[in-house]
Each structure stands twice: as structure tokens, then as C-alpha cells.
Amino acid sequence: MQTLFSRSLESGAFALGLAAISIAVVACWIVERRRRLKAEELHAASKERLALISSIASCGFWSWDAATDRVWASKHARNILALDETAVLGGASLIAAIHPDDRPSVLRVINSAGSPADTLEMELRVNGPGSEIRWVTVKTHTYRDTKGAVQRVVGFVVDDGQRKRSAAELLKMQHKLTHFTRVAMLGELSGALAHELQQPLTAILCNANAAQLLSRKENPNIEELREILQEIVSDDKHAGQIIQRLRALLIRGETKFQDLEISEVISDVLALARGTLRERNVQVNTRVDEELPEVHGDRVELQQVLLNLLLNASESMSGNPARDRRIEVVMALTDDESTVRISVLDCGKGIDIDQLERVFDPFFTTKDGGMGLGLAISHSIVAAHGGRLWATNRPDRGAAFHFTLPITTGKESHERHNEYSVHSG
Amino acid sequence: MNGTTSTVFIVDDAREVRLGLSRLLAAAGYRVRAFESAACFLQEHDAEAPGCLLLDVCMPGLSGLELQHSLVGSPGARPIVFLTGRGDVQTSVHAMKEGAVDFLTKPVDDQELFAAVDQALKRDAEQRLERAIRDTIQRRLAMLTPRERQVMAHVIRGRLNKQIAADLGTGEKTVKVHRARVMSKMVARSVAELVQLAARVGVGVEPALGSGPAAMNWKHP
Numbered sequence: 001m002q003t004l005f006s007r008s009l010e011s012g013a014f015a016l017g018l019a020a021i022s023i024a025v026v027a028c029w030i031v032e033r034r035r036r037l038k039a040e041e042l043h044a045a046s047k048e049r050l051a052l053i054s055s056i057a058s059c060g061f062w063s064w065d066a067a068t069d070r071v072w073a074s075k076h077a078r079n080i081l082a083l084d085e086t087a088v089l090g091g092a093s094l095i096a097a098i099h100p101d102d103r104p105s106v107l108r109v110i111n112s113a114g115s116p117a118d119t120l121e122m123e124l125r126v127n128g129p130g131s132e133i134r135w136v137t138v139k140t141h142t143y144r145d146t147k148g149a150v151q152r153v154v155g156f157v158v159d160d161g162q163r164k165r166s167a168a169e170l171l172k173m174q175h176k177l178t179h180f181t182r183v184a185m186l187g188e189l190s191g192a193l194a195h196e197l198q199q200p201l202t203a204i205l206c207n208a209n210a211a212q213l214l215s216r217k218e219n220p221n222i223e224e225l226r227e228i229l230q231e232i233v234s235d236d237k238h239a240g241q242i243i244q245r246l247r248a249l250l251i252r253g254e255t256k257f258q259d260l261e262i263s264e265v266i267s268d269v270l271a272l273a274r275g276t277l278r279e280r281n282v283q284v285n286t287r288v289d290e291e292l293p294e295v296h297g298d299r300v301e302l303q304q305v306l307l308n309l310l311l312n313a314s315e316s317m318s319g320n321p322a323r324d325r326r327i328e329v330v331m332a333l334t335d336d337e338s339t340v341r342i343s344v345l346d347c348g349k350g351i352d353i354d355q356l357e358r359v360f361d362p363f364f365t366t367k368d369g370g371m372g373l374g375l376a377i378s379h380s381i382v383a384a385h386g387g388r389l390w391a392t393n394r395p396d397r398g399a400a401f402h403f404t405l406p407i408t409t410g411k412e413s414h415e416r417h418n419e420y421s422v423h424s425g
Numbered sequence: 426m427n428g429t430t431s432t433v434f435i436v437d438d439a440r441e442v443r444l445g446l447s448r449l450l451a452a453a454g455y456r457v458r459a460f461e462s463a464a465c466f467l468q469e470h471d472a473e474a475p476g477c478l479l480l481d482v483c484m485p486g487l488s489g490l491e492l493q494h495s496l497v498g499s500p501g502a503r504p505i506v507f508l509t510g511r512g513d514v515q516t517s518v519h520a521m522k523e524g525a526v527d528f529l530t531k532p533v534d535d536q537e538l539f540a541a542v543d544q545a546l547k548r549d550a551e552q553r554l555e556r557a558i559r560d561t562i563q564r565r566l567a568m569l570t571p572r573e574r575q576v577m578a579h580v581i582r583g584r585l586n587k588q589i590a591a592d593l594g595t596g597e598k599t600v601k602v603h604r605a606r607v608m609s610k611m612v613a614r615s616v617a618e619l620v621q622l623a624a625r626v627g628v629g630v631e632p633a634l635g636s637g638p639a640a641m642n643w644k645h646p
Contacts, residue, residue, distance in 0.1 A: 191511070194510070194511070195483065195510035195511060198531045198532060199439040199441060199442050199510070199531070201531070201532045202439075202441075202442050202445060202446075202508075202531040202532040202533060203439075203441035203442050203444065203445035205445070205532040205533070205535075206442070206445030206446050206448065206449040206532075206533075206535075207444075207445045207448060207449070209449050209452075209535040210445070210448040210449040210452040210453075213452040213453055214452050228448065231444065231445070231448075234441075235441050235445075238441070278485050279483070281485070
């Protein structure tokens with residue numbers, strides 16, 4: 001009985017144990033399942049997030065395992081590098097994606113990177129679909145073991161095309177706007193320019209008529225006729241110069257940086273504005289330092305800046321009596337001898353203290369019918385030249401506008417090189 | 426072509442235009458003098474020298490219009506042909522009102538230029554002749570005694586010696602003598618001539634404002 005009891009007790013305990021185990025197993029399974037679900041969810045979420053970041057930043061991720069030489073690359077990375085979406089990739093596939101011209105230098109950088117956990121950033125070209133060449137930025141991080149051997153390289157790749165394209169687009173718009181304001185400014189000069197053009201044309205006609213009269217005489221004075229022809233030639237050239245100067249500013253050409261004598265730019269502008277300034281009874285005096293070094297810049301754009309400052313200065317003196325309208329243009333090397341400073345000084349009404357900065361804001365104007373773009377454009381032109389444009393009031397009266405331009409130093413050029421740049425760090 | 430000793434005075438600040446105009450007018454037989462500014466012209470030109478002005482409208486300093494204005498009524502006044510770079514109606518109207526002969530637009534046609542200059546020189550000659558005549562009359566008038574002037578004033582009103590004597594409270598013979606002296610000093614052969622001479626210099630009778638052709642009620646002095 002006891003045995004039976006104890007047996008039944010045993011069997012009960014066994015059953016209980018079995019049940020406990022089963023419950024534990026089921027619980028474990030449930031926990032594990034939930035954990036796995038959670039992990040899968042997390043994985044899916046992070047994958048989703050990665051894809052989102054990828055598409056927003058238009059960048060792709062990849063990693064390379066040294067032991068297996070296997071490459072994992074995200075969908076975006078494969079897109080950018082023009083690699084098949086499903087293909088199994090190795091290190092060689094990545095190298096092959098690089099443009100042949102850039103490949104040697106990239107290999108050099110990879111192989112020379114010595115210290116552990118190198119971070120590299122490179123701008124390079126890759127072969128896009130077809131014969132397209134894409135500019136990309138690649139950033140990498142290299143993991144090494146304790147002995148320094150490379151274990152894994154992870155990186156991301158960004159297509160610069162989009163960025164470069166919008167930057168180029170912006171540049172083009174700026175260029176258009178610059179040209180537009182220049183043409184508007186030339187409109188201001190057109191009346192006086194037409195007048196100026198009529199002088200040589202009048203002289204040519206008079207001389208030609210005179211020559212006709214003289215040649216009809218019995219003994220025409222050949223020497224006088226020769227003089228007349230010479231005069232016609234020089235008057236015609238003069239007319240040509242006027243048109244040439246105007247044309248240079250009217251057409252929308254490419255920005256062309258070159259070494260320039262700033263005094264030459266000034267005299268071109270003064271020649272162009274001479275008639276207008278004369279009509280406004282404005283006298284201009286120019287003071288130039290002897291042996292002023294050349295500056296590096298775009299002739300037309302610098303002419304635009306100077307013309308803008310001259311016309312503003314003459315405008316500001318419109319309230320002065322006719323004999324009291326003087327502009328002074330001063331060009332001098334700055335104290336540190338790295339820039340040339342050009343100042344346009346007037347004796348007009350000056351600028352309100354609180355507007356000294358605002359005059360460079362787009363659409364800021366004090367002129368009737370002014371667009372308020374002239375100074376804003378001039379400001380950005382000077383900035384693009386690596387200089388600065390600012391305004392002050394003169395101690396006695398009138399305003400002064402100054403701008404600096406870096407002087408030419410040897411062969412150095414400000415143009416962008418079409419080479420990729422490598423920063424390691 | 427102009428055979429007289431008249432001169433075309435050119436004032437233009439543009440060297441090439443000055444030279445071209447001078448050459449053209451000289452080739453056509455005109456006497457020419459050129460000045461680079463209105464100030465130069467005012468300083469150097471001889472008011473007595475017959476001739477006309479060929480003047481640029483738009484010049485720095487004293488403009489063409491300002492020079493014209495400053496010459497009006499002065500001894501140096503002379504007919505002006507304007508040259509302008511732009512056909513500005515307002516300016517041309519202004520210039521013409523102040524007595525300009527013509528207003529030409531650059532580049533100027535030679536025939537138009539010659540025609541305008543000829544007209545200006547002709548007008549200058551006429552004006553000079555008129556001035557000379559008036560000066561002569563004035564000189565003659567200046568030789569008259571106050572009494573002779575009084576008598577002349579009556580004579581040109583057509584009054585008889587008897588009437589004049591009565592008015593002046595003197596004898597008819599005396600008036601006769603004065604009248605003869607007036608006629609001789611004024612170099613007038615008839616009363617009609619004397620009236621004409623007097624009218625030239627603004628000395629004379631004011632026309633009656635009365636009605637009808639027979640209005641003869643002259644005002645008494």
C-alpha cells in the first residue's frame with residue numbers, strides 16, 4: 001500500500017516534473033520566439049532606416065571582409081557603382097568600379113595607409129552605366145586585429161553629381177543675374193554712349209565730304225588728302241573702340257580669370273562712362289600707386305564693380321551744385337602687401353550709419369527706379385575674387401566704397417583643378 | 426561759297442569734330458576759326474568780326490545753350506547754327522526761341538550744313554548793315570541841337586512852319602532855318618526821307634489808334 005502510495009507519489013512527481021519541463025521548454029520557446037521576432041523587427045527597422053538614409057543622402061554602404069574577400073554592398077551602393085544588384089562581390093569588383101585614371105592613386109592610398117583603424121576620404125571618379133563617368137565621395141574605416149592586419153573595411157559612397165549639378169546650376173543663375181544687372185547698368189550709359197559715338201561719325205563724314213570737295217579741285221593737295229584719310233582712319237578706330245568696350249560688357253561670356261593691371265580696368269571703365277559722367281558734370285580724379293602689382297581677376301566683372309561704384313557715386317552727388325561733383329578713385333597696395341585696395345570716394349550725401357551694411361543687401365535701394373541689385377552683385381563678385389567690398393563715410397562729407405583684390409603671386413591660380421582630392425585623418 | 430570776309434566760328438569740345446568741321450568748311454571756301462570751349466570763344470573772339478557761330482549744344486562747362494543765352498543782346502551776339510548729338514525737341518525749341526538760325530543733328534549732311542551756315546552769315550550781314558545804318562542815324566541825330574530836335578519832332582509830324590512857330594513861340598523864319606539845318610545834318614532830301622530815318626532808330630510818331638484811314642490827330646509833344 002505504501003509502495004503503491006509511494007509509487008503513485010513517484011509517478012505524480014514525475015508527471016509534475018515532466019509538466020514543469022514542458023512548461024519551461026514552451027516558455028523558453030516563446031521567449032526565444034519573441035526575442036527573435038523582436039530582433040527581426042529591429043533588423044527590419046534598421047534596414048528600413050538605412051535604406052531611408054541611403055535614399056535621402058543618396059549614399060550607399062558597403063563592407064569588405066579580409067578573410068573571405070567578400071563584399072556586402074547596399075542597394076544604393078550598387079546603384080552608384082553600377083554593380084549588379086544580385087551579383088556576389090569581392091574586393092576586386094570594388095576596385096574595378098573605379099575609373100581607370102583614378103585607380104592607381106586609390107591603390108596607392110589604400111596600400112600606404114599604415115596605422116590601424118584608418119579613416120580615409122576620397123573624391124574620385126567611377127564608371128557609371130554605359131560610358132558615363134560619375135564623381136563620387138568615398139569614406140572608409142579600416143578595422144585591424146591586434147597585430148595590425150586588416151580584418152574589415154567598411155565605407156560609404158556618395159554620388160556628387162547631384163550636389164555638383166545644383167552648385168553648377170546656382171553658379172549659372174548667378175552668372176545670369178550678374179550679366180542682367182550689368183546690362184541694366186549699361187542702359188544708364190546708352191544715351192551718352194550714342195552721343196559719344198556720334199562724334200567720330202560726324203568727324204568721318206565731315207572729313208570724307210571735305211576730301212570729295214578737295215579732290216574736285218584742279219590741283220588737289222595730295223598732302224591734305226592724305227591727312228584727311230589718316231584722320232578718317234583714326235576716327236573710325238575710335239568709334240570701333242567705343243563699340244568694342246560696350247560689347248565686352250554686353251555679351252554674357254564665361255568668367256575668365258587672368259592677371260590684370262587694375263589701373264587699366266579703371267581707365268576702360270572711365271572711357272565707357274566718360275560721356276555719362278560729363279553729362280552729370282562729374283569730375284573724376286584717379287590716383288594710382290606707382291608700380292602697383294597685378295591682380296588676378298575677371299576683367300569684365302571687375303569693370304562691372306567699378307562702373308557700379310562710379311555710377312552710384314555720381315548719383316549720390318546729384319544734389320550738389322554742378323561745380324561740386326568730384327569723384328576720387330584711389331588704388332594702393334595694402335599694408336600687408338597681399339592685396340590691392342581700390343577706393344571710390346565721392347562728396348555726396350553719404351550713407352546713414354545704420355545702412356552702411358544694408359547697402360549690400362539685395363533689393364536695397366535709395367534710387368528711384370533702382371533695382372537694388374548693383375551693390376549686392378558687386379559684393380559677390382569681389383567675394384568670388386577672394387576680396388572684400390565695404391562702405392564707409394568720409395570724415396568731412398560723402399561716402400567711400402573700398403574693395404580689395406589679392407595680388408598675383410607667381411603662377412598660382414584660383415581656378416578649380418579637375419583632380420580629386422584626398423584627405424586622410 | 427561765301428566771298429565776304431565773314432568767319433564761321435566753331436565751338437565744339439570734341440577735337441575730331443572741330444577738326445572735321447573746320448576742314449569741310451575750309452574746303453568749301455569758308456573762313457573758319459575753331460574753339461574748344463565756350464569760355465575760350467568768349468575770351469578770344471572779336472565781336473566786331475562779321476560771321477556766325479557753329480555751336481555744339483552739349484559741352485562741359487558752359488553749354489552751347491548757355492553761351493547763346495549770355496550773348497543775346499550783347500555786342501558779341503551773332504547768328505547761331507546749333508549742332509547736337511541728339512535730336513532733343515525741347516532743347517531745339519528753346520534754342521530757336523532764343524534766335525538760333527538752325528538746329529542740326531550730328532552726323533550732319535554737308536549740304537544742310539552749308540545752307541544753314543550761308544543763311545546764318547546772310548543774317549549776320551543784314552544785321553550788321555542794319556546796325557551800321559542805325560549807328561549812322563544816331564550819330565547824325567547826336568549832332569542836332571535841342572532846338573533842332575524840337576523842330577524835327579514837329580516836322581516829322583507833318584506840321585507847317587507856321588504851326589511850329591506858334592507852338593514854340595518863335596518866328597516862322599527861325600523855324601525855317603532850323604528845319605534846313607535838320608535836313609542837312611540828317612542828310613535827308615525830303616520830309617518823307619527824314620521820317621524814314623527817324624523811324625529806323627525809333628524816333629518818330631506813334632501811329633494813331635483812332636478809327637478810319639483819315640485819322641490824323643497826331644499827339645502833341
